[in-house]
Amino acid sequence: MTPDLVALEPGATTPISIVVVNKGTEADRFEMEIDGIDAEWKAVPVGVFGVDAGETHSEKVFFKPPRASESLAGNYPFVVRLRSLVSGESKTVQGVAQVKPFHHLSMEVDPKKGFISPTRKQNVFDVTLVNLGNTEHTLQLLGNDPEDACAYEFDQEQVTIGAGQQRDVELVADPVKKPIFASGRLIGFTVTGRSVSTPSVGVSAQAQLEQRPLVTPTSIAVLVLLGLLFSAWFLMMPKPPTITFGVTPQKAMRGDTVTINWNAEHAKRIVIRAGDQEIYDGTELQKQMAYQVTTPGVIRFVAEASDGERKHEETQQVTVGTPAPIPPPQITSLDANPKRVKLGEPFVMKYSLSDSVSEAVLEPTGEAIDRVLNEREITPTRSGEIKYTLVAKNSAGEVARKSFTVFVRDESDARILDFHPSAKVVPANDGHVTLTWQVVNAVRLEIKVEGSRTDVVTPTTGSQDYVITGKTTFTLTATDSKGRKATAQTTVTMEPPAVPSSTGITSTATGTEAGGAGTETTGGTAGATTTTGGTATTGTATGTGTTGGHR
Known part of the structure; x- marks a missing residue:
């Protein structure tokens, strides 16, 4: 392997040459593996290769640690393992992958702008340090500004941050001079963090501190202006109180509400009277209020504004x-169509109200009912028997009620379109029967054999063979996605065995079946059964047999 110490730059691809010498007398194939290095760091383009007898072969492998804090700087021993696919012989060679360090520090100061004044201050900043490199750093923290106008105090002056870690440090920036009378100024400062072990590695961030004095030239000018305005107001003569007053409407019926509004100036007290009754006494110069008139005739409203003297x-x-x-409210008709619905399906409420009805509400839903439309579509939200009550009121508050009941059934979405046997009656010496079905909207389908087992079958269309030994009822159960079930049944009977006789006799066999849903017809040589709408009808077939012999 060349070289055995491999320097790796995070984020860069480094090739390594693996040299294989076949000292045998025959060509061989080798399998190469690298252990000890993360699978994401290495790439072996050719894992299996061949080398002729006596030849030297070179293969490349590539190392590429990601440029991330997880690729910690340091040495990583690894092993290159070669195994002969012919003889099974294995050879290994060791090496060291040396991941080089890289540095990436980040700093944020929050808030970006603070302020300080003699009465309030927000001069505490959060300094967030993030080490995105792959080596640990101990940072020395410093704060400075071009004018040295502030003193900077950290809760930790040195902070150690591991690779991929984040640390928060509190900084207090305090102005050195705090004059009471001066113009405000904005101090820009810089926070710097420098690595103790590697001084060339550092990070910085900037923020601002606004220094606000207690009194500024502008505030003094405002105070002087306010003083002049106050003096001018003080010297002015007080004006007499005035009030504008209105009542609407000018004509009303007993029990109606009229609106009173007024707008007064230079007054300390407002009094409103309706006839001999005082209905308001307060200090609000502008107001609007409602008042219900209960006495027929002419009512005189008086509004009085006063300042204590005038x-x-x-x-x-x-x-x-x-x-x-006002006539009493009447519900002249109320009905629902249909009165039996499936959960989720609507029904139509038909109603008729007298002209004296001012509002109507349907309970228990609380829906407001339009008294003109005469129809309302309603969708029940639960199953069972639901009693609805229509409550009608007139403007005088009188109430009339009328109720109706709707039956809501929670049916399964699954539908059994077809379920029948290949024969309703099978011969005594052959109990084979085939069930065929067609189902929609089912997520599970089961066939239960009477007194025996239950089979889970395809929940769409299919068939299945059974062997019976006597009269057997099969039950098909379809379950929809909400767990609701739909069922269907069919019954298959067997012919009675023939009775042997040495002379001609007449035997009679009768087949009977209980009625089920729909119409089913059962026929056979021994008898026939017809079931219609749940009523069983039994048929009888007669056969004559003759047994004879000759010598």
């Missing part, structure tokens, strides 16, 4: 009438 009033009038009697 008052200002505005009036409005509302004419209140007596409304006509």
